[in-house]
Amino acid sequence: MIETVVKEFFNRIFQKGKELRDSLQDPYEQLTSFVWIYDREDPDYFTGYRMFFEIMAIASMDEGYREVFHQWVNGWVELLEASIEKGIKSGDFKVKDAKEAAKTISAVYQGVASRWFLDPDNHSDEWAKETVKNLIKFIVSKD
Template sequence: MAHLSELEAIRKSQILDAAVRTIADKGSTNVRMDDIARRSGLSKGGIAYYFSSKESLIKAAFTAHFESVFEAVSRELDREPSVFARLARIHLLFDREREEVGTGYPLIADFMYQAMHHPEYRPLFAGWVEGCVALLTGTLQEGMDQGLFIGMDPEPVARSISAIYQGVGQRWFLAPETHPRAWALTTLEYAVMGVLVPFLAPGVELTRGAR
């Protein structure tokens, strides 16, 4: 029984991974179950055993992908030596060589479109937003605990920073000729510094170029 459970988990993971990559390539509106079956190496019947509809598979793929990304980012942040180094590490989201970047931006844009026209997708998109906010909130709270910030409510500040990241990131990803990486990182640096400066404790300074 344990072996069967492990096999099912592997197959389900194969399907979700194939769905994520196919959605990122084609967009969820254009994806067919045949496309996902071909990419996963399983039959349509095999996919139907785990997911009753294309919509349920797409929603599960979005959720599973970003849960995995958030876990990976959290582990990377834990390796950073300081709060400010963790905040600066967001520059990794502006590296097209990273697989999660090339997949993540199209996936987010796709679900923004779906959420705009289909209210049932909005909780999924909201869940992604809250995942981003939670990562930043934890880092800012640690800064409060260390005395780096004073008078800060970390959650709304994290919400502001995550909104800045999202807007700048979409411009950079979709229009790199006019919004290159250097522009994106400089814009983020100044914008995030502007959000944080009012809360800096006396004697604490933010320095540019910590990336």
């Protein structure tokens, strides 16, 4: 039952991210549109992050939850990959492998989120958003 609740919650978050991404035309803006996850005023902030960290902890010991975590990661990678492919086709991005770049950017979002959520006194919303934007720019501009 918990697994179903988690999946439904994350599906709702993915849908929100997809709608925001799709409302934008520029591929870089699409990739950075997910910085909305670094908003402590967002109504899903507290529940979503607690759920995410709980799933990670359980997944470290339980194969079934490892699959839930895998699905969560793949959901983000797919959202990012579409924008990267668009940027490659338009010539805006120099990166060659959209999937690998999406995995890297997904890891950046996750790593920044961990520090931002767990150490808010030293990692503000603005720090998180600017860090992600700068790293994405660096990643997609590499050959």
